[in-house]
Amino acid sequence: MPYVIASACIDVTDKSCIEECPVDCIYEGARKLYINPGECIDCGACEPVCPVEAISQDRRVPGDQQEFVADNARFFSVPLPGRDEPPGNAGGSAETGAIGVDTELVAAWEAD
Amino acid sequence: MSVTECDLLIVGAGPVGLYAAYYAGFRGLRTALLDSLPEAGGQVTAMYPEKPIYDIAGFPVVRGRDLVARLVEQAGRFSPAYLLADPARTLSRPPGGRIEVVTGSGALVRCDAVLISGGIGTFTPRPLPVGSQWLGRGLSYFVPALDAYAGLDVVVVGGGDSACDWALSLEPVARSVTLVHRRAVFRAHEYTVSQLMASTVEVITDAEVTAVSGRDRVSSVEITGQRHGASVRPAQAVIAALGFTANLGPIREWGIDIVSNRYIAVDTTMATSVRGVFAAGDITDYRGKVRLISVGFGEAATAVNNAAVLISPDEQLFPGHSSDAPPPAAPVAV
Numbered sequence: 001m002p003y004v005i006a007s008a009c010i011d012v013t014d015k016s017c018i019e020e021c022p023v024d025c026i027y028e029g030a031r032k033l034y035i036n037p038g039e040c041i042d043c044g045a046c047e048p049v050c051p052v053e054a055i056s057q058d059r060r061v062p063g064d065q066q067e068f069v070a071d072n073a074r075f076f077s078v079p080l081p082g083r084d085e086p087p088g089n090a091g092g093s094a095e096t097g098a099i100g101v102d103t104e105l106v107a108a109w110e111a112d
Numbered sequence: 113m114s115v116t117e118c119d120l121l122i123v124g125a126g127p128v129g130l131y132a133a134y135y136a137g138f139r140g141l142r143t144a145l146l147d148s149l150p151e152a153g154g155q156v157t158a159m160y161p162e163k164p165i166y167d168i169a170g171f172p173v174v175r176g177r178d179l180v181a182r183l184v185e186q187a188g189r190f191s192p193a194y195l196l197a198d199p200a201r202t203l204s205r206p207p208g209g210r211i212e213v214v215t216g217s218g219a220l221v222r223c224d225a226v227l228i229s230g231g232i233g234t235f236t237p238r239p240l241p242v243g244s245q246w247l248g249r250g251l252s253y254f255v256p257a258l259d260a261y262a263g264l265d266v267v268v269v270g271g272g273d274s275a276c277d278w279a280l281s282l283e284p285v286a287r288s289v290t291l292v293h294r295r296a297v298f299r300a301h302e303y304t305v306s307q308l309m310a311s312t313v314e315v316i317t318d319a320e321v322t323a324v325s326g327r328d329r330v331s332s333v334e335i336t337g338q339r340h341g342a343s344v345r346p347a348q349a350v351i352a353a354l355g356f357t358a359n360l361g362p363i364r365e366w367g368i369d370i371v372s373n374r375y376i377a378v379d380t381t382m383a384t385s386v387r388g389v390f391a392a393g394d395i396t397d398y399r400g401k402v403r404l405i406s407v408g409f410g411e412a413a414t415a416v417n418n419a420a421v422l423i424s425p426d427e428q429l430f431p432g433h434s435s436d437a438p439p440p441a442a443p444v445a446v
Contacts, residue, residue, distance in 0.1 A: 016295060022159060023232060024357045038372075041232055041394075041403075045159055049299060091373070092357065094238075 001058055002040035005033050005045060005064035008054035010109050017046035017055060024092035027075070029102040031109070034075040038089045070107045081107060090105050118142040119423055120416070121213055121223040122362075123200045123279035125169035126154020128393030129229035136227075137190020137414040139431055141423065144221055145192050146213070148199035148234045150254065155231055158356060162301070166178040167399035167406055173327040174251060183395035189439050195219065197254075201236045203389070225419040227393040228368075228384070229412065230435060234361040240269060240352035243324030243333075250330025251350045261286045265346050267333050268292070269321050277298035277315045278351055281350050287312045290345070292335055294320055324350060360395075371397040382415035388422065390415040 005017075010032045016028045017033065025039035026046065034054075035046070047055045055061070058069045076087050080101045090096045101107075120136045122129045122140075125147035136143040153176075161177040168174055174182075184246055188443075198215040203226065205211050215220045219405035237253035244251070255278045259351050266286040268279045277300075280292045291308065296317045298305045307362035308315060319337030323344075330350055336342040363371055365388050369385040371378040375397035380391045429431040 014295075016299075019238070020299070021233070021295075021356055022155070022358050043155070043159060051295075051297065089373070091359070094357070106251055 001042055002037035003035050003044065003055055004058050005035055005054050005062050006051040006056070006061060007035050007109065008107060011111055012052050014051050016049040016051065017111050018093060020045040020049050024094050027087060027093045027096065028098040029075065029106060030100055031102050032106045034072050036076050036089065037073050039097040049097050057097050067105065085095065094110065116144050116195065116219065116221045118144040118193065118221065118223045119225070120160060120419055121146060121221050121226045123226060124154060124227045124230035124254065124393070125152040125194065126231050126393065127179065127183055127227060129404050130180070130187050130413050131156070131409050131417050132190040132227050132229055132392060132412035133209045134190065135413050137187060137192065138434060139416060139420040141420060144195060145189065146195045146198065146200055146215065148197070151199040152184055152196070156180055158235060159191035167404065169406060176310040186229070188428040195221070200429055203360050205388070210264065212273070216341070221430060222424040223422070224388065226389045227415050227419060228363065228389065228395060229393045229408070231394045233359040233363070235354070235356040235358045240321065240350070240354065242322060243350070246324050246330050246350070249328065250322065250326060250348060251352065251356060253352055255351060258282060258285045261349055263287050264348040266290070266349045266351065267321065267347040268351045268353060271295060271300065273300045273304060274357060275353035276304045276308050278353060278438060280304070282308055283311050291315045291318050292321055292323065293317050331337040358413055382411055383418065390419050
């Protein structure tokens with residue numbers, strides 16, 4: 001039951017959540033941030049600091065944002081566009097720095 | 113080198129470690145609690161002291177900090193030794209000897225059993241992105257004593273409770289205090305922020321410390337803001353309060369079976385793969401594990417009672433009922 005970042009983060013990437021996360025499991029794509037469900041400890045520290053309220057627990061993700069539950073997981077488990085290896089459980093975004101690419105869903109997302 | 117002798121060393125003074133200290137005391141074990149953080153309470157104290165918790169048995173609701181205070185009081189009846197602000201580093205057992213744990217500060221703890229209630233691991237301060245090489249030479253991540261900042265120009269970085277509390281406490285001591293926060297909104301308690309705004313602390317928001325300079329020690333910082341661009345100001349002390357990250361750290365090197373790089377495998381007695389070393393709470397893993405404080409409390413009792421038998425094989429596993437051995441001045445239920 002990890003936390004999930006939904007579409008409101010796209011093109012905002014405020015990163016306050018990254019500062020709060022005690023296990024450093026929030027990674028930076030190009031247009032959006034992603035929570036690694038394999039590393040998230042469900043503490044909820046990220047949720048209230050998001051200025052655009054993009055974060056919620058997977059079971060409370062609003063109906064029209066459901067696809068982001070699987071999309072957050074996909075970011076870590078399948079190779080991203082143009083990459084050979086998925087990021088996997090890297091052990092912290094401070095270690096990896098920005099990943100710099102997005103999932104197909106986010107890359108193709110049309111800005112409002 | 114400081115040496116602590118005890119029967120049971122508890123590594124991790126969060127809720128589960130504190131409850132284990134109570135049980136160890138009840139079993140007559142001399143107990144020490146070790147934690148990398150400066151205060152007891154683990155994640156609850158460090159991350160959500162104000163959060164109401166609704167799933168502690170017998171408490172319809174309890175604030176995080178109140179739960180910790182009660183656990184400290186409950187364990188306090190048996191006067192466990194607290195070794196705080198000092199992480200566990202190594203664990204070894206000399207041939208034929210007792211278990212030895214050495215801490216980050218070099219203190220030695222000698223014991224017959226260890227209970228690891230380390231939760232998500234050792235908390236370490238998140239480093240200041242620029243200037244971490246100045247650590248100990250003007251840059252610090254904690255404020256252990258206010259006096260050290262007397263007469264200095266201090267720059268505090270961060271927007272949480274620690275940053276705001278430290279800025280306020282240093283205001284009457286330091287020559288000047290500047291608080292730099294990356295965003296306009298503070299995560300600190302509303303009342304603390306209003307006190308801060310009414311104080312002489314200069315608050316610079318939407319800004320970051322972009323350079324730290326000096327000769328032997330820090331003498332100035334560069335602050336770059338979205339509105340005002342970059343400016344350099346004198347600072348003999350920089351306090352970075354950017355929160356913490358946690359990971360298992362040195363426990364990985366103790367020869368214990370680790371699961372998924374973050375959990376410790378235990379059997380039904382809460383014993384790990386190393387004889388004499390037990391684990392309880394969020395850090396354990398087994399089939400069906402649920403990571404909740406409620407579960408950790410039960411694991412703490414299981415671990416301590418099994419440790420008691422390992423330490424003294426003539427002891428029974430069942431500790432007896434606590435109501436049969438009340439404290440000398442037990443409060444009478446009304």
